[in-house]
Amino acid sequence: MTTELKSVLVFGATGVIGQYVIRALIEESSRFDRLAIFTSPSTLQKKVEEIQWLREKGVEVIGGDLTNEEHVLRAYAGFDTVISCVGRNMIKAQIDLLRWAEESSPNITRFFPSEYGTDIEYGPQSAFEKPHQGKLQVREFIRTSIRRTEFTYLVTGPYIDLYIGKLSQNPHAGSFDVVEKKATLLGSGDEQVSFTTMKDVGKLLVAALRNPTVSRNRALRVCSFTTTPHEILAEYERQTDSKWSVEYTSLADLKTLENIAWEAGDPMASIFTLRRIWTEGGTLYESNDNQDINMQSSDLDTLADAIGRAVALNGQEGFQSGDV
Structure with missing residues (x-):
């Protein structure tokens, strides 16, 4: 009991x-x-x-x-x-x-x-x-x-903190470079992910x-919020007062890179797989359980909060080998 x-x-x-x-x-x-x-x-x-x-x-x-x-x-x-x-x-x-x-x-x-x-x-x-x-x-x-x-x-x-970081090892897995003001977005950029x-x-x-x-x-x-790569980029551009250069890794290309990474024994393989799952909608549910444990949106961080911390770090690498 x-x-x-x-x-x-x-x-x-x-x-x-x-x-x-x-x-x-x-x-x-x-x-x-x-x-x-x-x-x-x-x-x-x-x-x-x-x-x-x-x-x-x-x-x-x-x-x-x-x-x-x-x-x-x-x-x-x-x-x-x-x-x-x-x-x-x-x-x-x-x-x-x-x-x-x-x-x-x-x-x-x-x-x-x-x-x-x-x-x-x-x-x-x-x-x-x-x-x-x-x-x-x-x-x-x-x-x-x-x-x-x-x-x-x-x-x-x-974790949004890791997703919105720079991934210099292989930016095709998704990367946001605050210093260079450039991003690689996954999918079309409009797929929702709950972070x-x-x-x-x-x-x-x-x-x-x-x-x-x-x-x-x-x-x-549970989650803090749901957003898209395009919305993340827009918030970065707003907070850095800059227009960023943008590339895309399509879902099909992401799957190809994922397969190559696993075949090669690349430590990045898990990251490709997880980010492919997220881009496919694997974090979206009919509802979340925030309210079951009495957590309201006002109790949690916003996208602007997360981007603000990332901008303050000014180019710190996104997490790689253990991305969740």
Whole structure:
């Protein structure tokens, strides 16, 4: 039975999305009895300042190996909620994290797997998309093996912060270059995509925690806003007071580049696939679940907010190897 979620342990808190999640949790720390992160010894050594900042904010820091059952079970003691923000390379490791919670840690009542991205069960074709396979295995394990531990999949769609960046490695996958004032738009430029800012991912996760009954044992499809490449370009031109040069990668060309990348073992392959899915409409649903967790549009970032931050960064590279 769902109870109030009051003690939270986060895996991957210093990663790409984890840093936004832990900051949102810190902002709401008064509602929690305990807030902690589990991280590797190497992270403790490499990110000394970040770890110290977390400690100063009252976050407990637990070091260990997330593939070690003894380490994880020791960390689970005293917590009721696990939030996973692990990267794509560790997605399948969550199967053991879930198994250990289910079998040996009855105090863990809710588990948030690392979803935060494209809906991996959007339609029949989703089962065959290569970037989805790890997350699909986690969901299948939950369906077949988890009986006591509750779960929530926070499906946010792509991070707008990364989509609107410069992708110099292969701009044909979509790129916005603030310095050169040029963009490569995907599809016709008019296809809608539902995006979430990384800052809002943290807000939406906290909202799911605040509404444990409605978020229990389901996928929450949430987003900050829906827009098109042309609307993104127009907002860039407005905020930079400049006319940008524009190229297009058609959906057919995107599929060709995707196939070539997979055949070549190119790390960009997953990015081509995900951006093809988005351009095909794979983030559009009949409705989203923002209101189910009491999140209104006024609570979330706008396209103008996201572009404003990107302009302030003035040409920082868009994320590549782990685009979600």
